[in-house]
Amino acid sequence: MHINPYGRDPVLLAVDLVNRPPATADALRARCLDAGLVVDAPVREADLTEVRDYLDAWTGIVDAPEPADRARALNALLAASAAHPRLTDHADTGWHIHYRDDDMTLAGVVCSLVSVGTALHLTGRGMHRLGRCGADGCGRVFADVSRTGRQRYCSPACANRDAVRRHRSR
Known part of the structure; x- marks a missing residue:
């Protein structure tokens, strides 16, 4: 089975930005650069606000109860x-596909990239491959990029804490 890798990095960027929101526009820029984005537009304070608003809508996809609900929410973000x-x-890094207009703001690039990346991730790996951590009290977002598609926790630390909690409750 071939899994399209182009959905992975943008979805992991979204997860990172949701779980550890950047405090400033410069921090947003740095996180995007760390994720491999080419940032060729000036970064504005409005970019931070727009990305935060977008990610609030994006978590609606994560929290959607059914695949059809996820698809509707994602289709709205894709259209926008x-x-x-x-x-x-x-x-000059080689020819590739963009699903965005040229000369967009950083916020526009992030929103477009994450929307398309999420669509590729969910359609290529499975509509269930986004979720919230199953550990009591955590609630962080995760993107399941595992081979098996059975991820339930945001990190090994949460998985271990939950296993210890279950063991002690017996």
Whole structure:
């Protein structure tokens, strides 16, 4: 089975930004650079606000109870942020597909990238592959990129704490 890797990195960026929200526009820029994004537009304070608002809507996809609900929520984000696909070699890194317009703000790029990445992730790996940590009191978001597709916790630490809690309760 071939799994499209292009959904993984944007979805993991979204998970990271949701679980550890950046405090400043410069921190958002740094996190995007760390995730491998080419940031070629000036970063504005409005980018931080727009990305936070977008991620609030994106967590609606994570929390949607049924695949059809996830699809509806994601389709709304795709309609608002993605453009028709086009080939580009904007950073001389090789030809690749963009699903966004040229000359977008950082917020626009993040929203488009995460929307399309989420669509690729869910359709390529399974509509159940986003969730909230199953450990009591955690609630952090995770993207299941495991081979088996059975992830229930945001981290090994939460999985271990929950296992210890279950063991002690017996």
